[in-house]
Amino acid sequence: MHAFLQFSPEVAAARAAGKAIVALESTIISHGMPYPQNVQTAREVEQIVRDGGAVPATIALIDGKICVGLSDEQLERLGNSPDAIKVSRRDLAYVLAQKRLGATTVAATMICAQMAGIEVFVTGGIGGVHRGAETSFDISADLQELARTSVAVVCAGVKSILDIGLTLEYLETHGVPVVSVGQRGFPAFFTRESGFQADFQLDSAAEQAAFIRTKWTLGLAGGVVVSTPVPEADAMPRAEIDRITAQALAEAGQRGISGKAVTPFLLARIKELTEGRSLATNIALVKNNARTGAALAVALRG
Numbered sequence: 001m002h003a004f005l006q007f008s009p010e011v012a013a014a015r016a017a018g019k020a021i022v023a024l025e026s027t028i029i030s031h032g033m034p035y036p037q038n039v040q041t042a043r044e045v046e047q048i049v050r051d052g053g054a055v056p057a058t059i060a061l062i063d064g065k066i067c068v069g070l071s072d073e074q075l076e077r078l079g080n081s082p083d084a085i086k087v088s089r090r091d092l093a094y095v096l097a098q099k100r101l102g103a104t105t106v107a108a109t110m111i112c113a114q115m116a117g118i119e120v121f122v123t124g125g126i127g128g129v130h131r132g133a134e135t136s137f138d139i140s141a142d143l144q145e146l147a148r149t150s151v152a153v154v155c156a157g158v159k160s161i162l163d164i165g166l167t168l169e170y171l172e173t174h175g176v177p178v179v180s181v182g183q184r185g186f187p188a189f190f191t192r193e194s195g196f197q198a199d200f201q202l203d204s205a206a207e208q209a210a211f212i213r214t215k216w217t218l219g220l221a222g223g224v225v226v227s228t229p230v231p232e233a234d235a236m237p238r239a240e241i242d243r244i245t246a247q248a249l250a251e252a253g254q255r256g257i258s259g260k261a262v263t264p265f266l267l268a269r270i271k272e273l274t275e276g277r278s279l280a281t282n283i284a285l286v287k288n289n290a291r292t293g294a295a296l297a298v299a300l301r302g
Contacts, residue, residue, distance in 0.1 A: 008069025014055035020297035023113035030103035039079035052294025061102030122293035128167030147174035157187035187229035209299035234284035
């Protein structure tokens with residue numbers, strides 16, 4: 001396993017010193033935002049993690065290696081390349097064996113983080129059960145990964161393009177706890193409230209760390225969702241984002257867009273329909289998640 005892992009000098013030094021490390025995904029760079037905002041945001045998020053007392057480890061598959069921590073050149077390559085493959089659990093072995101450029105999703109980043117001994121992972125939002133899944137069976141591999149891989153995932157909930165109620169039901173069935181920060185309501189990415197409740201509210205990093213450490217010490221394998229809402233000043237009105245999401249979903253259906261292509265299409269279309277405001281919200285929530293994740297990683301090391 002370790003033959004595939006390649007640590008950046010910064011991450012290698014942090015591992016040797018026993019410092020807190022925060023994993024960051026790379027799909028948000030390659031498929032989640034346009035260039036150059038994607039690379040700029042990635043660098044700013046890494047700095048926020050450093051400012052929070054932890055070391056950032058952005059993960060991607062490059063030239064047959066799982067790169068844990070990326071150089072500026074590697075970030076630019078991911079941000080500019082039209083050939084980066086969106087990698088989930090199913091795709092990991094193929095992309096590594098073929099030495100292709102791969103950007104890791106939530107599921108793949110969790111797997112790689114666990115391989116690297118990293119306990120905290122910061123993302124924008126997790127995948128979930130897609131609307132109409134009762135006929136399409138379109139359920140993100142992120143949910144299965146949360147059930148089996150012991151990494152805490154800090155996010156802003158799930159996007160309103162998903163069936164949030166069924167997503168939370170799926171997580172409950174598989175024993176994945178959903179924690180909220182600062183409120184009991186479960187956030188919906190662009191908006192602070194989804195209309196659904198998290199399982200537990202734990203506001204401080206110390207409380208979150210104690211809960212997570214207890215879970216794993218009991219032998220209860222699997223992840224924990226730590227959901228923190230987008231800051232109020234950056235949030236979008238729920239009614240507006242629901243209306244725009246419905247329009248974008250209808251357009252995706254009319255164009256026959258399905259599978260992995262759905263989320264990138266919807267995010268791009270929502271950005272167009274909101275005249276760029278959704279991108280600003282996306283950037284703000286990722287940065288906010290990074291602050292929460294860095295504090296949690298430090299608390300887990302304490």
